[in-house]
Amino acid sequence: KKIAIFASGSGSNAQKIVEHFQSHSEIEVSLLLCNKPEAYCLTRAKNLNIPSHVFTRPEFKSGEVLKVLQDNEIDFIVLAGFLWLVPENLVEAFPDRIINIHPALLPKFGGKGMYGMNVHQAVVEAGECESGITIHYVNAQYDEGQVIFQATTKVSPEDSAEDVAQKIHALEYKHFPAVIQQVVEKI
Ligand code: GRF
Numbered sequence: 001k002k003i004a005i006f007a008s009g010s011g012s013n014a015q016k017i018v019e020h021f022q023s024h025s026e027i028e029v030s031l032l033l034c035n036k037p038e039a040y041c042l043t044r045a046k047n048l049n050i051p052s053h054v055f056t057r058p059e060f061k062s063g064e065v066l067k068v069l070q071d072n073e074i075d076f077i078v079l080a081g082f083l084w085l086v087p088e089n090l091v092e093a094f095p096d097r098i099i100n101i102h103p104a105l106l107p108k109f110g111g112k113g114m115y116g117m118n119v120h121q122a123v124v125e126a127g128e129c130e131s132g133i134t135i136h137y138v139n140a141q142y143d144e145g146q147v148i149f150q151a152t153t154k155v156s157p158e159d160s161a162e163d164v165a166q167k168i169h170a171l172e173y174k175h176f177p178a179v180i181q182q183v184v185e186k187i
Helices: 012-021 040-047 057-062 064-071 088-093 117-125 161-186
Strands: 002-007 028-034 052-054 076-079 098-102 130-137 147-154
Touching (some): 012 028, 064 088, 076 161, 130 161
Parallel strands (some): 002 028, 002 076, 028 052
């Protein structure tokens, strides 16, 4: 099975996922796609010998990215720190074949604005005593796809947004690759 990872930023999750499947015989990460030419995830892909493809918003919307995925015989899409809404053409071509990780406990702290540090800042400012990760299928409504997995971590009153971010990244690295494997093995 061939996985494509979409990332927009640092790509630390993408790296953990690639490393996880390097020793797996049936599943491979075949391609990293990115919407930001200067994003560090492209450097990580090069260092990991994973082909990458940078695309623009028109190419994403017009179906050109879909064609790249089909040309590479991609079976499954993983969004790992990807910040654009997935267009209909992709959701329709990959039904129940696109998953995303959200760095909070959906439905709380969901939505487009809640990414990167600001989701953790919102959790801290709300005085939450816990946060976590949500891995879910992606449909045209973005963060509203069926939830596959959630894990939680305690948040203490003296935690900064950065402290929460560290705890969340630890959960992501621990759980995301294994959840992807469970889901992809079943398709
Ligand atoms: C992660 O916290 C992920 O949950 C969120 O954006 C961040 C991406 O980090 N979607 P990285 O690019 O994987 O380092």
